[in-house]
Every structure is written in C-alpha cells, then in structure tokens.
Amino acid sequence: MGLTVPYVTSYLSEHFADDAYATLDGYRARGGYEAAQQALRTSPEDLIELVKESGLQGRGGAGFSTGLKWSFMPTDGGKPKYLVCNADESEPGSFKDRILLERAPHKVLEGILIGAWATGSEKTFIYVRGEYAFPARQLQRAVDEAYAAGILGAKVLGSDFAHDVVIMRGAGAYICGEETGLLESLEGRKGQPRKKPPFPAQYGAFGMPSTVNNVETFCHVPHIVANGSEWFRGFGTEKSPGTTIFGVSGHVVRPGLYELPLGTPLEEIVFEHAQGVPNGRTVKGVIPGGMSMPILPASQLDVPMANEHLRERKTMLGTGGVMVMDETTCMVRAGCVITYFFRDESCGQCTQCREGTGWLHKIMERIERGAGTPDDLDILLDVAGKMEGQTICAFADAAAWPVQGLMRHFREDFEEHVRQRKCPFPESFEL
Amino acid sequence: MVISEDTRAAIEREIGKYPQRRGALLPALHLVQQEHGFVSPDSMRELAGIFELLPVEVMEVVHFYNMFHDRPRGRHQVHVCTNLPCSLRGARGLMRQLESHLGIHAGETTADGRISLGHEECLGACAYAPMLRIGETYHENLDAEQAKRLLDGLE
Numbered sequence: 001m002g003l004t005v006p007y008v009t010s011y012l013s014e015h016f017a018d019d020a021y022a023t024l025d026g027y028r029a030r031g032g033y034e035a036a037q038q039a040l041r042t043s044p045e046d047l048i049e050l051v052k053e054s055g056l057q058g059r060g061g062a063g064f065s066t067g068l069k070w071s072f073m074p075t076d077g078g079k080p081k082y083l084v085c086n087a088d089e090s091e092p093g094s095f096k097d098r099i100l101l102e103r104a105p106h107k108v109l110e111g112i113l114i115g116a117w118a119t120g121s122e123k124t125f126i127y128v129r130g131e132y133a134f135p136a137r138q139l140q141r142a143v144d145e146a147y148a149a150g151i152l153g154a155k156v157l158g159s160d161f162a163h164d165v166v167i168m169r170g171a172g173a174y175i176c177g178e179e180t181g182l183l184e185s186l187e188g189r190k191g192q193p194r195k196k197p198p199f200p201a202q203y204g205a206f207g208m209p210s211t212v213n214n215v216e217t218f219c220h221v222p223h224i225v226a227n228g229s230e231w232f233r234g235f236g237t238e239k240s241p242g243t244t245i246f247g248v249s250g251h252v253v254r255p256g257l258y259e260l261p262l263g264t265p266l267e268e269i270v271f272e273h274a275q276g277v278p279n280g281r282t283v284k285g286v287i288p289g290g291m292s293m294p295i296l297p298a299s300q301l302d303v304p305m306a307n308e309h310l311r312e313r314k315t316m317l318g319t320g321g322v323m324v325m326d327e328t329t330c331m332v333r334a335g336c337v338i339t340y341f342f343r344d345e346s347c348g349q350c351t352q353c354r355e356g357t358g359w360l361h362k363i364m365e366r367i368e369r370g371a372g373t374p375d376d377l378d379i380l381l382d383v384a385g386k387m388e389g390q391t392i393c394a395f396a397d398a399a400a401w402p403v404q405g406l407m408r409h410f411r412e413d414f415e416e417h418v419r420q421r422k423c424p425f426p427e428s429f430e431l
Numbered sequence: 432m433v434i435s436e437d438t439r440a441a442i443e444r445e446i447g448k449y450p451q452r453r454g455a456l457l458p459a460l461h462l463v464q465q466e467h468g469f470v471s472p473d474s475m476r477e478l479a480g481i482f483e484l485l486p487v488e489v490m491e492v493v494h495f496y497n498m499f500h501d502r503p504r505g506r507h508q509v510h511v512c513t514n515l516p517c518s519l520r521g522a523r524g525l526m527r528q529l530e531s532h533l534g535i536h537a538g539e540t541t542a543d544g545r546i547s548l549g550h551e552e553c554l555g556a557c558a559y560a561p562m563l564r565i566g567e568t569y570h571e572n573l574d575a576e577q578a579k580r581l582l583d584g585l586e
C-alpha cells in the first residue's frame with residue numbers, strides 16, 4: 001500500500017524514496033525542523049513578508065498569494081486564532097497531497113508550525129478526506145512523535161510558543177474541500193459552504209479568525225524559510241514561482257507523480273515525463289489541472305503550466321492533475337462522467353447549481369445515447385453560462401467550466417452524435 | 432444503551448480536542464460506525480444526547496456524508512472508483528465484470544451478506560487505475576482476474 005515516489009523530484013519530494021523520511025528521526029536527519037527553529041527566531045511580520053516576496057501561491061486550486069492570505073489575520077490579540085490544513089483532496093485527477101501525507105508528514109507539520117507562528121494561531125485542524133485512511137495514520141503517527149519530542153504542545157521546539165494539532169477525518173463529500181464547506185464540516189455540520197463575506201480570516205473555524213491552506217502549500221514554506229525568497233523564485237516563472245507535484249493519469253505510458261517547476265510546458269509533462277500515449281495512438285485532449293478545469297486540445301499542449309499562460313487558453317492550473325485522453329476517446333462520454341460527478345456532489349443550497357448540474361448530466365446522457373437534438377448543444381452552453389458566478393461557492397463554476405471546455409474544442413464530437421443518432425466512437429473507453 | 436462505554440470514552444476524548452462539543456460529531460460518527468458497522472437510529476439518539484442536539488440534526492449529518500450508513504451492510508465494503516481517470520483505464524468494464532461475478536448490481540449486497548459492492552468517486556489513486564477499496568484498504572493497478580480473486584478471498 002502507498003504511492004510510488006515521484007519520477008521527477010525536486011525540493012519537495014527529493015527524499016520520498018527514503019521510508020525513514022516519514023519518521024521524525026529520518027526527517028531530522030535530513031535537516032527537518034531547522035526551518036521552524038529559524039522561523040521562531042524571526043518576527044511574524046518578517047515571515048509574512050518573506051512568504052509574500054517568495055510569490056508562493058496556494059496549491060489547493062485557486063492560486064491565491066499565501067503571504068497575503070496570512071496578512072489578513074487580525075493581530076489585535078483578542079480572540080483565539082486557528083489554522084486549517086485542507087487535506088480533503090478530492091478533485092478528480094489529483095493525488096499529490098496524498099503522497100505528501102504518506103511520505104513527508106513531518107514536512108506538512110513543519111510548514112504548519114511556521115504558518116501558525118506567522119499568523120499567531122494556537123491550534124491547527126488538519127481535515128483529511130475520510131477515504132485517506134493510510135495517509136491519516138501516517139500523519140497521526142507524525143503528530144504523536146512531534147508531541148513526544150516537544151515539537152508540538154506547550155513549548156514548541158523549546159520556545160514560548162504553544163501550538164496544538166488536531167486531525168479530523170472527513171466522510172466522503174467533495175464539497176468539504178471548499179474552504180467554508182470544510183469549516184462547516186469541522187464544526188460537525190453538513191458541509192454546505194458559507195456565504196462570503198465574512199471571509200475565514202474574520203469568521204472562520206468555530207467563529208474565530210482562521211486561515212485555510214492546502215497541504216502542498218504548507219510544504220513549500222519550510223524551504224522558503226530555509227533558502228530565502230530569491231532561491232524560491234529561481235524555480236518556475238516570474239508570476240508563478242516554485243515547483244508543484246503534477247499528477248499524470250489517463251492514457252499515458254507512465255502515469256505518476258512529477259515534481260516540476262511551474263511553467264513547464266504541458267507537452268514536456270505528457271510526452272517526455274509520462275512518455276506519451278501507449279499503443280501507438282495520438283493525444284486527443286488533456287485536462288491540465290484536475291477535472292474542474294477546461295480541457296485543452298492536442299494542438300495546445302505547448303502551453304506553459306502556469307496560470308498566467310493557462311488563462312490565455314481559457315483554463316487553469318487547478319490542482320495540477322493532468323488527465324490525458326487518446327484519439328479513441330469520446331468527449332461526450334467524458335462529459336457524461338464529469339457531469340455525473342458534479343450532479344452527485346452538489347450540496348444543493350443554490351438553485352442554479354442543484355438544477356444546473358442535473359440538467360447538464362441529463363443532456364449529456366441524451367446526446368451520448370443518440371437522442372440529442374441540435375438545440376441540446378446550445379442548451380448545454382446556456383445552462384453552463386447561467387451557473388457561472390451566480391452561487392454561494394465556486395463549485396457551480398467548477399461544474400460549468402469543463403462542459404464549456406468540451407464544447408469549445410470538441411463541438412464536432414457532439415454534433416456527430418446528434419447527426420448519426422449514436423455514439424460515433426466505438427473504440428472509446430466504456431461508460 | 433447501544434454505544435459501548437469504550438466508544439463513549441473515546442468520543443469524550445475527541446470532544447476535548449474541539450472548542451465546541453459539536454466539532455467532534457464526525458469523529459464520533461466514525462467511532463460508532465467502527466463499533467457497529469453502521470449508525471442505527473438508536474445510536475443517533477444516543478449521540479444526540481451526548482452532543483446536546485436533536486436526533487434529526489444528527490440524522491441530517493449522517494445522510495449528508497457518503498461514508499456514513501444508517502443501515503447494516505455486507506461484511507466487506509467493496510468500492511470501485513469509476514471517475515474519469517479510472518474510467519479511461521477500464522474501470523467501468525471492471526465494475527461490470529465484478530457485478531456479474533457476484534451476481535449483484537452496484538449498490539447491492541450479496542444474498543449471504545458477504546459483500547456490498549458500490550461505485551465511488553475519485554479516490555486519489557489516478558496513476559494506479561483501475562483500483563478498488565475494500566474497507567479502508569486500497570488495491571491499485573488491478574485487472575479483472577486479480578480483482579475477482581481478491582473478492583473470492585473475502586470471508
């Protein structure tokens with residue numbers, strides 16, 4: 001059990017092949033917790049400035065500046081403040097946080113400790129998706145080790161700073177990855193996202209000022225503290241510094257994890273690292289950043305994998321989950337799988353989302369069965385357009401975008417279904 | 432009382448970790464389900480007592496989350512991931528073979544109560560597709576024959 005280590009490694013994953021790295025001794029032998037020591041000797045203001053200068057952007061999907069987010073936390077010392085680590089990772093096509101939890105749980109904790117000091121938080125809740133039983137056990141063992149060694153608790157690493165970490169396991173609901181759905185779940189409720197504002201920095205976990213960051217985001221932090229923001233900016237592009245762990249799946253010879261600088265061309269990831277499509281076939285399309293992100297056709301794989309470039313192609317980096325589809329793939333079937341997921345996982349609070357996701361799936365299925373009409377294509381786009389930017393959370397956008405992407409680049413697939421009154425892709429993956 | 436003393440003690444320990452009692456509701460539901468295999472109406476009532484909630488508030492939470500069940504299931508829970516990355520690599524075909532091997536459809540339990548079969552959304556095993564989960568354990572990179580042998584080995 002457990003994931004195989006990444007094929008291409010950089011600073012995040014360089015020691016993942018070493019099983020001992022998941023233990024406190026192994027982590028310390030590789031310099032672990034030295035960055036936290038250093039951080040505790042630095043003022044919170046300077047730390048936040050450092051993280052801002054590094055240009056680190058959240059790796060949970062939205063790509064927001066981490067330093068800026070930390071600076072939103074109030075400093076007046078009134079209420080208790082909390083940090084929340086989002087380990088819900090349920091974006092289809094994403095599995096990078098899983099390997100960080102399994103192979104480097106102490107790196108996650110070290111990043112959390114630095115974030116806690118910088119934001120003045122007394123406690124961190126780590127919300128791990130319910131299905132990740134083994135990663136949660138690895139993490140719990142690391143937390144226990146850290147308490148026993150005085151790295152967590154009343155005197156963090158011998159300082160006067162106190163910090164506690166609580167691991168909570170989710171229970172199978174994609175929407176709990178959305179940060180305010182997560183907060184509701186953490187409070188023992190249905191994971192239905194909250195209206196914003198107020199944002200978590202004002203009203204977060206249990207009503208207290210809170211900051212939510214992704215597992216991978218925290219993992220970059222010790223490296224930034226240890227090596228400086230200039231060093232960090234040596235990786236990636238000017239606007240998107242650092243590396244990320246790309247998870248490559250679907251029709252490739254070597255699916256797996258690849259830690260590469262942001263800005264790496266998508267074609268390099270697909271053809272060099274994942275070694276291209278098997279069985280002598282060609283690529284038809286690639287989803288670049290997890291299932292919520294619009295697909296790109298084979299002609300656009302030259303795009304550098306950084307948001308400033310992906311946005312020009314009307315898609316985004318998301319979680320870096322790269323899903324490759326070969327020439328046999330029926331894009332309407334792909335649409336059926338995608339829309340089924342979103343229909344199933346909508347939390348149901350907003351009409352546009354609850355009804356819209358149902359409609360999208362129904363029409364997709366109808367087209368796939370050969371019962372679609374030419375109007376259905378426009379209805380798909382119309383429904384998707386009405387879901388965007390209208391709802392309590394970005395789930396509805398995430399449901400609309402992939403449909404818009406499929407229609408933008410593979411409209412012919414849809415038209416052929418309608419014209420032939422059947423699926424014209426007999427070789428495609430089974431539905 | 433249907434929730435055992437041990438589980439109650441474990442629930443109290445969980446409650447101690449959160450600023451509000453209710454924060455420990457999901458951990459408590461996991462603990463109860465570990466003990467009984469599901470969360471019965473009686474345990475929901477008892478949990479409501481522990482958390483100072485109405486039984487219906489506990490029930491709403493149970494029903495919101497896919498991993499909580501309000502009725503008994505088979506001795507082994509087999510979940511096949513059928514999301515896109517797995518489907519691209521043959522998960523739907525695998526599911527069909529398992530359905531006919533067990534003589535049930537996804538969502539059903541074998542007559543002897545041995546196996547409940549279900550499909551599941553992405554489990555974060557995309558590079559190792561197709562895959563399935565039996566209880567808490569992942570089995571990755573499977574073909575149909577390996578998967579059938581795995582199921583045959585379940586008591």
Ligand SMILES: Cc1cc2nc3c(=O)[nH]c(=O)nc-3n(C[C@H](O)[C@H](O)[C@H](O)COP(=O)(O)O)c2cc1C
Nearest residue numbers: 058059060086088089090177178179213214217394
């Ligand atoms: C529908 C939906 C699902 C999400 N799922 C996750 C998730 O599983 N993990 C995650 O870290 N962020 C997820 N996010 C993003 C979070 O809301 C939030 O932006 C993120 O955790 C912030 O951390 P970061 O700034 O470090 O990226 C999701 C967002 C939406 C709208």
Ligand code: SF4
Nearest residue numbers: 347349350353391393
């Ligand atoms: S957009 Fe969808 S998932 Fe988000 S709050 Fe509204 S109904 Fe729930």
